[in-house]
Amino acid sequence: MTILDKPASEGAAADERRVPRDRALRGESGAANVFSHGFLLLWGLLTVLPLLWMFISSFKSDVEILADPWGLPGALRFENWARAWTEAHIGRYFLNSAIVVAGSLTLTMLLGAAAAYVFARYEFRGRQIAYYLFVGGMMFPVFLALVPLFFVVRNAGLFGTWTGLILVYAAYSLPFTVFFLTAFFRTLPTTVAEAALIDGCGHFRLFFRVMLPMARPGMISIAIFNFLSQWNQFILPQVLMQGDDSKWVLAQGLTALAVSQGYQGDYSGLFAGLTIATLPVLVVYVIFQRQVQSGLTAGQLK
Amino acid sequence: MRHGKYPLIVTFLVPPLLLYLVFVVSPYLQAFQISTTDWLGYSAEADPVGLANFEALLHDGRVWNALKNNAWLLAVVPVLTIGLGLFFATMLNMGGRKGRAGVTGVRGTAVYRMVYFFPQVLSVVIIALLWKEVYHPNSGLLNGTLRAVGLPAPTWLGDPRTAFWCVLAVMVWANVGFYVVLFGAAMSAIPRDIYEAVLLDGASRWTTLRRVTIPLLWDTVQVAWIYLAIAALDGFILIQQMTNGGPNFSSDVIGLRMYETAFGSESKFGYASAIGVVLFFLTLSVAVLALRAARRDRIEYS
Numbered sequence: 001m002t003i004l005d006k007p008a009s010e011g012a013a014a015d016e017r018r019v020p021r022d023r024a025l026r027g028e029s030g031a032a033n034v035f036s037h038g039f040l041l042l043w044g045l046l047t048v049l050p051l052l053w054m055f056i057s058s059f060k061s062d063v064e065i066l067a068d069p070w071g072l073p074g075a076l077r078f079e080n081w082a083r084a085w086t087e088a089h090i091g092r093y094f095l096n097s098a099i100v101v102a103g104s105l106t107l108t109m110l111l112g113a114a115a116a117y118v119f120a121r122y123e124f125r126g127r128q129i130a131y132y133l134f135v136g137g138m139m140f141p142v143f144l145a146l147v148p149l150f151f152v153v154r155n156a157g158l159f160g161t162w163t164g165l166i167l168v169y170a171a172y173s174l175p176f177t178v179f180f181l182t183a184f185f186r187t188l189p190t191t192v193a194e195a196a197l198i199d200g201c202g203h204f205r206l207f208f209r210v211m212l213p214m215a216r217p218g219m220i221s222i223a224i225f226n227f228l229s230q231w232n233q234f235i236l237p238q239v240l241m242q243g244d245d246s247k248w249v250l251a252q253g254l255t256a257l258a259v260s261q262g263y264q265g266d267y268s269g270l271f272a273g274l275t276i277a278t279l280p281v282l283v284v285y286v287i288f289q290r291q292v293q294s295g296l297t298a299g300q301l302k
Numbered sequence: 303m304r305h306g307k308y309p310l311i312v313t314f315l316v317p318p319l320l321l322y323l324v325f326v327v328s329p330y331l332q333a334f335q336i337s338t339t340d341w342l343g344y345s346a347e348a349d350p351v352g353l354a355n356f357e358a359l360l361h362d363g364r365v366w367n368a369l370k371n372n373a374w375l376l377a378v379v380p381v382l383t384i385g386l387g388l389f390f391a392t393m394l395n396m397g398g399r400k401g402r403a404g405v406t407g408v409r410g411t412a413v414y415r416m417v418y419f420f421p422q423v424l425s426v427v428i429i430a431l432l433w434k435e436v437y438h439p440n441s442g443l444l445n446g447t448l449r450a451v452g453l454p455a456p457t458w459l460g461d462p463r464t465a466f467w468c469v470l471a472v473m474v475w476a477n478v479g480f481y482v483v484l485f486g487a488a489m490s491a492i493p494r495d496i497y498e499a500v501l502l503d504g505a506s507r508w509t510t511l512r513r514v515t516i517p518l519l520w521d522t523v524q525v526a527w528i529y530l531a532i533a534a535l536d537g538f539i540l541i542q543q544m545t546n547g548g549p550n551f552s553s554d555v556i557g558l559r560m561y562e563t564a565f566g567s568e569s570k571f572g573y574a575s576a577i578g579v580v581l582f583f584l585t586l587s588v589a590v591l592a593l594r595a596a597r598r599d600r601i602e603y604s
Binding site for chain 1: 306307308309310311313314315317318319321322324325326327328329330332333336386389390393394410414415416417418419420421422423424425426427428431432433434435436440441442443445446447450475478479480483484487532535536538539543557560561564565571574575577578579581582585586589
């Protein structure tokens with residue numbers, strides 16, 4: 001297994017590098033190591049096996065899937081993928097999701113950074129109230145808003161539109177984004193901003209030319225966090241994007257695929273659809289895993 | 303230079319505030335108002351009925367049944383997830399203790415951490431659909447394995463006695479990896495010399511974990527507790543996609559009850575909003591209770 005053979009490359013390696021590997025001492029704790037490795041490996045398998053199974057099954061025929069869940073495909077049937085891509089329109093839904101998230105993520109970052117910067121760096125009347133109004137949104141379950149939100153969006157003429165989804169995604173991402181970025185802007189040194197102001201730099205220029213570039217690490221973390229939560233959003237589109245299935249996002253397309261699979265028994269098509277939806281996210285994650293992990297956990301550690 | 307700040311404050315704060323007020327604050331406020339009416343969907347008629355909806359809730363067996371399942375989630379999911387998370391994080395960060403080498407992780411830490419985190423980047427919809435297939439009585443991975451070793455193959459999601467617990471297991475599966483990484487990040491912030499001192503004093507691995515690591519991680523554990531408690535009151539997507547509350551309401555949760563009441567076969571918006579209000583107060587009290595119960599003296603290392 002690659003899991004065992006690959007040496008720890010980062011993180012823990014920093015500690016290990018300082019400590020010379022001592023073969024003789026390693027032997028003493030061998031039993032404990034086997035024990036701990038056993039559990040670690042078991043959980044690793046539990047995590048990987050279902051995903052691997054999904055991937056392999058996406059190449060099998062329905063007969064093969066039903067006959068032997070553990071068997072390997074007789075041939076690489078890419079036609080399953082093609083069927084999911086075109087007939088179940090996974091390709092289109094993928095694109096729809098990309099359009100919606102591109103819009104909502106841009107809007108979230110723009111508005112979130114602007115509001116957070118003002119909260120962190122400027123003193124004005126009502127600042128506390130406005131800040132807690134934003135941050136308080138983190139406490140409310142989205143279910144509470146679902147019914148009225150449906151009508152707010154419909155009355156604004158945005159029901160079943162991408163614009164509606166983009167605005168709603170951004171609005172519901174703001175509480176955590178503002179909370180996180182306000183804390184981040186506060187950690188930046190004030191001296192740079194003061195020097196720039198004395199040099200005659202305007203407030204807007206100061207933000208775009210000085211503060212925003214300085215806040216890059218925090219912006220990247222929260223952007224990753226928001227990207228994943230908006231990309232994986234399910235309840236909001238299910239309520240606000242009913243009807244016209246040409247505008248659906250990926251999560252809706254997958255549930256529709258699962259329902260039709262239930263009627264038609266097209267198991268391989270479902271597995272292919274799930275694999276198509278999973279692979280890009282997983283590949284991007286593996287490439288940027290450190291950023292993704294710290295982006296998703298950073299907010300919780302604050 | 304102070305005169306220039308108000309244009310920036312206004313341009314930076316008004317757009318996010320507007321978006322937030324329209325799509326987040328106003329629906330939340332309306333929800334409380336709608337919960338005191340008998341609004342039945344798309345007609346304009348909505349008569350105020352006071353607290354009648356809440357009174358009806360008290361006698362609604364379905365709602366109590368759903369709440370009972372949420373209570374189970376609340377009792378089991380955080381404990382299991384945090385327990386497994388701490389266990390694996392400890393193994394990864396200090397499982398490979400080797401004599402004078404001090405405290406280091408096992409080999410392959412980075413790979414384990416990457417793999418464990420997989421479910422976190424996947425959409426919950428994908429996780430739900432994939433596990434629904436894993437639990438499939440005929441072609442599922444689980445029963446395929448059981449049959450291969452000659453064990454009986456239950457129907458899992460089709461059996462009212464097991465359906466709910468199967469979904470609960472998936473919830474734990476999907477969350478453990480995140481907390482392994484979160485706790486791991488917190489553990490690596492603990493100064494190494496503390497462990498070296500404890501090691502010199504001859505403390506066992508278990509004592510080190512119980513007396514040193516967990517107290518120093520307490521803040522993070524507390525945050526984890528709150529997040530998982532809030533997640534346990536939800537569970538909507540997994541349940542809706544895997545069992546839709548069935549068989550015979552055995553795996554129903556409060557979020558699904560609300561969704562069905564509002565957007566299912568009936569559209570009792572007043573009653574659904576009342577469920578939403580109850581869910582809000584439950585979330586709030588669980589968060590406050592978790593904060594209270596977990597309160598301990600903060601430990602700062604200088």
